[in-house]
């Protein structure tokens with residue numbers, strides 16, 4: 001281990017001991033920049049030769065790049081990066097190949113996809129299969145959330161994933177979107193699917209077994225107790241650290257916080273995989289007031305880099321998954337995790353004050369995952385929320401006579417009206433079909449009604 005990294009780890013140890021956070025002591029063997037990728041790879045001859053930092057997880061015998069490529073928001077042929085679950089837009093294979101090549105060349109070895117992400121498995125499989133199998137770890141899921149969760153359907157989903165990804169085994173298999181034990185029982189226990197997955201693991205077709213979690217603090221312990229999980233994937237970011245607020249207009253519900261989920265898992269000795277470190281892009285596109293506060297402290301970091309650094313600074317985090325949609329995002333993130341500079345205790349505390357400021361702007365906590373789509377009435381749910389969030393503070397302000405607020409409201413209206421009529425919030429018929437699908441538990445119909453009212457008022 002090089003001296004620089006040893007010092008960093010020492011710093012982290014002190015920091016987290018001071019904060020009273022659980023540290024992944026027995027899990028985290030070392031952090032060692034540029035050590036994980038086999039030297040024989042031809043891409044080692046890249047001009048800069050740099051690779052992202054890695055962490056080694058002794059129990060599962062894996063050394064993983066600290067940054068993973070989330071393949072839910074891969075570049076689409078239409079130019080956007082919204083090929084996520086429920087949208088199923090055709091993906092741009094050439095652009096994905098370019099991103100995957102760059103990622104592997106720079107030490108990213110964790111690629112996360114799912115049957116539910118439209119073409120993602122197929123396209124990711126094509127891109128990865130051009131590289132030696134030892135250069136990458138593939139994570140995919142059993143996304144049996146809709147329809148009847150039968151054993152046969154679950155088996156078929158797994159076999160199709162192997163075929164799509166062009167692999168003989170999956171490195172990390174996740175039970176997708178578990179919320180509580182009742183849901184696990186219906187989808188995996190009662191139909192015998194979990195036992196079948198254990199058989200596949202014994203045969204070496206699954207290396208590590210875990211689940212992605214979208215429940216409340218109260219729901220996690222029951223799921224953790226079900227099995228000796230190799231890892232668990234949770235939503236973690238600075239805005240959700242203290243409270244994964246359901247946001248303005250929500251129906252409330254039981255508490256969830258990244259802090260509880262993280263500390264609970266680390267306390268149990270379970271490596272933590274992080275999704276939504278930038279809250280589906282929301283923390284990359286914070287309002288200027290929030291961005292300015294971060295810029296004053298770290299002029300060299302973008303809002304997204306601040307969010308990723310917050311997550312990477314937690315030692316129990318195995319991989320920080322970022323759903324990147326273009327080369328610019330990938331390059332910025334690779335650069336951040338190469339010679340990664342963690343926040344110290346004061347900086348971590350500072351980010352929680354940024355979280356308070358961010359939340360005071362009243363944004364809807366939508367991560368643009370598109371799990372709620374398609375809407376039977378045709379509403380572009382994440383699209384409308386994105387437009388609302390671009391001006392949330394002005395829309396919720398009572399100081400409507402102020403010029404800056406009036407200007408922001410006008411800009412909102414312009415964006416709103418630029419959408420085709422059929423996808424606007426006005427088209428929502430409050431059928432509630434989207435409600436159970438949202439992993440953020442956002443009261444979508446309520447928000448749509450409120451947006452309609454705001455538009456009418458402006």
Ligand code: SF4
Nearest residue numbers: 375428429431432434
């Ligand atoms: S409640 Fe509204 S947004 Fe949700 S599915 Fe129904 S029509 Fe679409």
Ligand code: SF4
Nearest residue numbers: 366367369370372438
């Ligand atoms: S409303 Fe919920 S399900 Fe829909 S895109 Fe946003 S976070 Fe995802």
